[in-house]
Amino acid sequence: MTWMTPLDFAVRYTAVLILALIVVIFGIVAPAFLAPGSLMSTLKAASFIGIAAVGMVFVLLTAGIDLSVGSAMYLAPVIAGIAMQRLGIDVAPALLLCLLVGAAIGLVNAILIVRLRIVPFIATLAMLFLVRGLGIWSTGSRQIDFPASMRAFGQSALFGIPMPVIAFAIVAAAAHIVLAHTAFGRHIYAFGNDAEAARKAGLPVRRMQAAVYVICSTCAALAGFVLISQIGRIDAGFGEGREFDVITAAVLGGASLFGGIGSAVSAVLGAVTVQAVKAGLVYAGVNLYLQPIVQGAIIFLAVFLDGLRAIRMEKQARRSIRPLA
């Protein structure tokens, strides 16, 4: 049995160590931050961005990007809300409808990117405006109030675990199984590492590339539904700019914008890290003007350390192909 050196351990588990460091520092500054209720509250708050970040990892793994997630978070629950109001449908069918709308948004993204060969950045940027515009148009800029059953669902818990955390765990576990234990998952990594080689190897790259955008938008729709189910109302500004939070969470957890690197676990770590920083600043009572600065600095430091880790791992990988002495 060979033991890892502390440096190798640090290199391998940078994202976990950064999260642990943040928790310890804020725990020292504000001990209430470490109370079980506080940690669960942080996890619950992280679920919104976390669910969407898990979906985003699928896209990032293919070296793509989806800028329309914030708009999908808005439009899909809006359609579900309108259906609940006008057709009187219950929470479960509303959730299904929300997911279908999310999948439809992803499908349009996929058609634009895979079929029409538009660059993902441009295609999803256009969809960002189109989808939000559809939402604003369908609501006339007005808020949608959901029935009481929606809030009852959003505020429910199972064995003391809040519904948003359960939804987050299910999505993360399902994504982990798909990415780590299925042929589809291996195809995604193969495509992200070398798209041309994957194509030449006969992998169904177009279908796979389309699927990741559908998954991403569906996750974004679910994230929006999970958050709105807690509030019971959706306003016209909901989800705006959230695409950046989602991408930040995925990248902070270790996903690469250049494809091939990342996992469901990394998205979970990234989302929880971002939320831990935000919550920690509230617990510590940091001045409101300083909060975005401190938050930005911590996230920059985390990404910087992760960058160092990537460089070191690359060097180690290069060393490993040499014959052992």
Next chain:
Amino acid sequence: MQTLTLAAALAAGTVLSAGAASAANICFAFQDLETEFWVAGHQAITTALQEGGHTVIERNANEDANRQLEQVRDCIAQGVDGIIIIPQDGESAATIVNEAQNADVPIAVFNRPPSDLSKGIIVVADNATIAEQAVDFALTKAIERAGGEPVQPLILVGDLGDPNAVGRRAGFNAAVEKHGDAVATPIEVASNWDAATALSNLEAAVTANPNIDMLFTSSDFLFPTIRSVLEPRGMWKAAGEEGHVVMAGLDGDATACSLIKEGYVDATGVQDLYFEADAALEALLAAMEAGEAQPNQVIEDPGFALTTDNIGEREMDMWGCVLLAEGFLNK
């Protein structure tokens, strides 16, 4: 889209008062219509302009300050007679006012003041005073309930890049100072005018400080978010019930009106939307009539606080109660 009967009636009055002004081309450039307030403000202005026989060129910048500047430039190029803007922020508003005045087109800024108040017709709510009135009422109630113990207040602050949010925070702090030692150091929670941010930050703040006696939200649209945090903790109680957290807001929307009636909210600072729309149009049309290309004027909306004590008399002075009476929340 709701019909703003009262707004239309008031606006009709505006147009009549400025009846001497001939039909004009007015550019109305606004940022996104995200809350009831902006929807109602937009409706009040457009209805008034159309009923006055003026041609309205509407431009929605979707919260993009640069796009709004381009839209205003486009309006100027089209030869409009006057411009009304709801800007994205104070800095961009100042730039746009300069742009219009350099082209000799009269411009009025609605509700969100530019960083430079010396140029343009600026209609602005006195956010600090309005917030102070509402918070003062709420703190007085909370102190009465506290029985000698210092009251713990919490403020949900808006986007600190928005002068309205800064003014409301200043008004809150002024009211807190007024009550001296009876009030503990306030807990400040950032919302950035975003429900999801408010939800996560408020959840953290209330978990860390469960003994909050008084809560002030810088905008009424966050009341449903506040409810979702307080309700599971047994802190969402109407006045008179054990555990009631004294609450105040600002804007005067339909939800706040409904919650004051139900007893969950104790007061809200009201921006007199109809006065603001009326004043902006009247000043702009008067300047155009007088051939004044660069009118400079600050018109302040003093606002008022609608409280559980005065709702009987002042209910229909608040735009949100008018919307509520029209069935806005049921549409």
